[in-house]
Structure formats: structure tokens, C-alpha cells
């Protein structure tokens with residue numbers, strides 16, 4: 181047997197079990213369901229290649245053994261998972277000539293309710309299929325669970341406890357998971373809530389229960405749909421279903437799925453797919469089972485698309501700070517009609533976490549439908565950072581350095597982030613990127629000085645420092661003769677350069693490229709130092725404490741001090757100013773500042789969506805009130821305006837006791853009704 185395959189299989193088996201524990205016990209998965217499901221398939225393939233299956237393989241077991249403090253209960257009839265299919269063709273094949281039920285695949289946590297003598301005697305989770313946790317104490321906090329029913333025999337009902345999407349949108353603004361992070365989705369919150377030890381805490385989570393199957397009882401009814409229907413008069417609200425009257429074509433199947441999907445969206449019910457199952461219970465029972473699922477039903481899941489491809493190389497490009505950015509170059513895949521072959525790999529930690537190396541099979545998605553993202557590596561193992569990173573800068577050949585900072589990972593957790601650096605200040609690409617920044621829109625705004633043109637001008641030795649841009653006319657005759665240049669384009673460029681000399685405090689400060697000083701910080705500095713570059717410079721040398729400014733922390737303070745302490749920076753700062761005409765600050769983008777409001781002088785942070793305003797519009801509105809728009813919630817924040825889909829900022833504000841305003845309250849107080 182191929183030992184390599186077996187090693188790989190064992191690694192994947194353990195990895196998936198780790199993910200299951202995060203998902204089922206901690207309610208805090210670190211990978212998406214789509215990635216989990218793709219790895220699950222990969223494991224299935226390895227198992228059939230090796231002919232071996234581990235006793236704890238996710239492909240032959242259900243859920244994960246529960247580790248909570250909750251009391252356990254045995255399921256006399258195991259509660260299993262569902263086999264998954266990816267296309268409607270397979271669904272049709274499964275249907276054959278049989279009558280099936282199409283149902284919503286509710287996205288929550290499965291629970292089993294047991295009634296005896298008309299009374300609810302136990303509510304339990306699925307657990308590992310054989311042993312679940314008793315959650316009877318929480319049933320009063322879950323809508324849709326009758327305590328007494330008009331049915332005297334034993335009745336066992338399975339269904340899903342979930343949180344409606346609209347409720348989740350509200351709840352997630354205040355609740356955080358076991359790691360103190362906001363919940364990513366309603367399923368995790370529902371699962372966490374149902375399994376709370378403290379019934380009091382479960383109240384207010386707006387849980388809902390919908391049955392999808394009658395496991396015991398109602399023996400006289402031969403069809404699943406009839407049993408579900410019979411639950412209604414007992415006080416249940418069964419999961420929506422459709423029963424086929426004859427075999428459906430693929431087109432009809434797809435239409436049915438679409439209808440159910442629309443129904444769920446309208447009815448505010450969270451689903452992650454559609455379930456089809458044979459309606460005839462005798463037929464169902466004859467189908468048998470695996471360790472993982474019964475064979476009488478299938479799940480058709482709606483998932484983000486993942487595209488498998490092969491990583492060819494990692495491209496490394498130094499940026500203007502010296503950080504060398506890694507980009508994955510992979511075999512092209514078509515995503516939504518576009519050919520994609522590159523994706524940012526962000527930093528060394530990202531590469532290390534995924535154990536990426538050229539030749540690996542990777543899964544790529546388009547996050548938010550736009551940005552290609554490497555989600556997973558199917559060929560992990562034997563990773564060596566040393567073998568992957570360049571030890572010399574690919575541009576200047578100087579040795580590279582691994583830099584460690586504390587930052588946030590993909591899931592918002594605090595961690596060490598490693599990045600690769602070229603420390604050579606004269607590194608050409610690095611310098612080129614600095615010039616690109618200098619001429620960019622938000623800095624000196626010199627139109628027509630593209631990266632390509634800059635590269636040529638630097639290559640000819642005509643630009644060494646920012647000052648040289650303003651002396652380019654010395655090379656006018658040569659420039660006109662350059663490829664792609666002529667009298668006209670030179671004139672346009674020169675005009676743009678001249679125009680850029682009439683500039684503002686903010687632009688000048690941004691152009692200087694002090695680390696972390698961008699739009700927001702430069703605005704604050706402009707206000708604090710009355711639009712005077714000299715006043716700002718004097719403050720730096722006078723030991724001014726920048727931490728007193730809104731949103732300025734220790735790092736920003738040090739960055740400013742360090743920047744001015746470098747002689748060459750100071751020289752540029754002074755010399756370049758002589759060529760500039762710094763305009764007096766107009767109060768924020770020509771809008772008159774209305775200081776007669778309760779926000780004047782305050783720092784306001786906005787989080788979440790505040791329709792119909794964009795973040796930029798909100799920021800200029802805040803500026804027009806004479807207030808400062810902060811980017812993160814700190815002790816210096818005066819108000820947090822909290823729109824829809826707010827995240828961690830809200831919990832931070834609560835923690836710091838900072839007043840939180842709804843957008844309506846904010847507009848009312850600002851007098852912008």
C-alpha cells in the first residue's frame with residue numbers, strides 16, 4: 181500500500197476531526213463549510229484508494245462526541261447526517277420513479293424531542309448520532325416547542341433549532357462567541373445557544389424549532405409527509421416541504437429548488453440547501469445506512485464555489501515600505517466568466533498556515549464575488565518556509581529579513597504575523613513604489629505620471645528624489661523623443677506637475693509617506709496645527725505627544741518622531757515646501773462647518789452599513805459637523821454610530837461604555853433629518 185497516501189489520509193482525517201470539534205463543540209469553525217466539504221470528499225477519495233478507514237473517520241461517523249457539561253442521553257434510533265450531492269442530475273437519478281419530498285435544509289442545530297403521555301419528557305442534541313446532550317432545560321426559550329400535546333402514545337420528533345436571519349443580524353451586534361469574537365453565522369449562534377448550561381442565558385436568543393421528521397409514533401401513517409402534516413394540529417410548525425406527484429425533469433427539479441429557496445428568503449428562515457427524501461416510509465427503511473447517513477435521502481447544498489487548481493509559483497514584489505508581497509500564480513481557472521490566475525497571499529503567516537509550496541493543488545474562491553482568495557491547500561505536509569521564501573530581494577538582491585508584528589488573523593484573533601522585508605532603502609522597486617505613492621491621487625495628484633512612465637524616467641537617471649520631478653523640464657528635449665511621448669504629452673505632464681504645486685497640508689503630509697499617516701491622520705494633523713506645516717514640524721521637534729490626538733496611538737506617535745529624525749526626510753520636507761504653494765485649509769471639502777451641534781469637537785466612529793450613505797459620505801458629514809471621524813473605537817471615542825451588520829466595534833464600545841447611537845438618533849441629533 182502507498183504509505184504516502186496513508187500518511188496523507190491520516191493527516192486529513194485528524195485535520196477534519198479538529199474542524200469538527202471546532203464546529204460542533206466550540207461553535208467557532210476556522211474554515212468555511214465549502215472548504216470542509218471539499219476536504220471531506222478528498223478524504224473519501226483517499227479512503228477508497230487506500231482501502232483503509234480510520235475508526236474515527238468523519239466519513240463514517242456523525243457530528244462529534246460532545247464534551248459539554250450537559251448530561252448525555254442515548255439515541256435508540258441513531259440520528260445520522262445526510263449524503264451530499266452537487267448537482268440536480270444526481271438528484272434526479274436518486275428520485276427515479278419514486279415519490280419524494282423536497283424540504284428546506286434548515287441551518288441550525290438538530291434536536292430530538294420525546295413526548296410521553298402527551299408531555300415533553302426530553303429534548304436532546306444529535307451529538308455523535310448515538311449519544312446526544314440533554315437540553316430539556318432550554319426548551320422554554322425555544323419557540324415552536326409545545327410542552328403538552330394531544331397525543332398520548334410515545335412520539336419522537338426530530339427537527340432543527342435555528343435563529344431567523346433577521347434576528348441574527350440584531351443579535352450578532354451584541355453577542356460574542358467563546359473566543360470573544362462576533363459570531364460568523366446564525367448556525368453557530370443557534371448551536372451555542374441551544375447547548376447553554378444556563379437556561380436564563382438562552383432566553384433572548386430568539387431560537388425557533390421546526391420539525392422535519394417523525395421518528396417514532398404515528399405508525400398508522402405510511403408517508404413522511406402525512407406524519408409531518410399531523411404534527412400541525414399538535415402545535416408544531418413543520419418545516420416547509422413539497423411532495424412530487426410524478427418523476428420530475430431536471431428543469432422541474434431546478435424550478436422546485438428555486439421556489440423553496442425563495443420561500444425561505446421570504447419567510448426569514450435560514451437554509452443551507454434542500455433535502456430530498458423518499459416519502460414512503462417502508463421504502464426508506466429498506467434503503468439501509470452507512471455509519472454517516474441513511475440512504476433514503478440526499479442533501480443538495482448551496483455553497484460558495486471553490487475552484488481547484490495548481491499553484492505554479494509565488495511571485496514576490498517589494499512595496500514602498502520594503503515589505504515584499506507574495507502573490508500566488510496558479511493555473512488559470514474560470515470564475516464567473518473571468519479567467520483568474522493570481523491571488524494575493526498577504527504575508528508569510530498566511531503561506532505558513534496553508535503550508536503552500538509550488539506544485540500544490542489549491543482551492544480558490546472569489547470572496548464577495550470579486551477578490552480571488554486561496555482558501556485551502558489539498559497537498560499539505562513537509563512544508564518548509566526556508567524552501568519557499570526568497571533569501572535575497574528579487575529586485576535588488578540584498579538579503580531579506582522576516583519581520584514579526586502582532587496583528588489580527590483572518591478570524592479577527594490576535595496573533596503574530598510574519599512578513600518578508602527588503603531593508604535596502606535604495607531597492608529599485610521599493611523606490612519606484614514610493615514615487616508611485618508620491619504622485620498618487622491622494623498625495624500630490626500628478627496625473628499622467630504612471631508607474632510605467634516613472635520607471636522609464638527613473639531608469640534614465642532623471643529622477644532621484646521627489647524634487648527632481650519638479651525639475652523634469654531640464655530633460656524636456658530628451659523626454660519628447662522618448663517612445664510613446666511627444667510634444668503634446670510632455671506638455672500635459674508638465675502642466676500636471678505645475679498644477680500639483682498648488683496643494684494642501686493634507687496632501688503634502690500624505691506624500692511624505694510617514695508610515696500609517698494617510699487620509700484620516702493627515703486631516704487630524706491639519707486641524708490640530710491649523711494647516712501649517714511649520715507648526716506641525718515645530719511640534720515634532722518640541723516633543724509634542726501625538727497620542728493625545730483622536731485615533732493616534734503609540735505606534736503612530738513613534739512613526740512621526742522617527743520619520744522626522746531621519747536627516748534625509750527632514751531635508752526633503754523643507755526643500756520641497758519651497759516649491760509648493762500650500763493652500764490655507766478650506767473647512768472640509770468646501771462644506772461650511774456647522775459648529776452649532778452636539779458633535780462639534782467630538783470623535784465619532786461609524787460601524788456597519790448606514791444606508792443610503794457610503795462610509796466616505798458619512799465621514800464628510802461628520803467633518804461638516806466639526807467632529808472627527810475615527811476609524812477604531814478607543815477611549816477617546818465619544819460616540820459610536822452603529823448601522824446594520826455591525827461587528828466587533830460595537831462590543832468594544834460597550835466594553836468602554838461609549839454611547840452608541842442608531843443612525844436615526846445620530847441624524848436627528850446632527851439636525852440632518
Ligand SMILES: NC(=O)c1ccc[n+]([C@@H]2O[C@H](COP(=O)([O-])OP(=O)(O)OC[C@H]3O[C@@H](n4cnc5c(N)ncnc54)[C@H](O)[C@@H]3O)[C@@H](O)[C@H]2O)c1
Pocket residue numbers: 199200202203204209210211212213214216217242243259260261262283284285286287289290340392419455479
Ligand atoms: N466549517 C467547519 O469546520 C465544519 C466542520 C464540521 C461540519 N461542518 C458542516 O457541517 C456539515 C456536516 O454536518 P451534518 O452532519 O449536520 O450534515 P449537514 O448539515 O450537511 O446535513 C445533515 C443534517 O441536516 C439537518 N437537516 C436540516 N433540515 C433537514 C431536513 N429538512 N431534513 C433532514 N435533515 C435536515 C439534519 O440535522 C441532518 O442531520 C458539513 O457538511 C459541513 O458543511 C463544517
Ligand SMILES: [Zn+2]
Pocket residue numbers: 498573574575576577578602603604607608610
Ligand atoms: Zn530590495
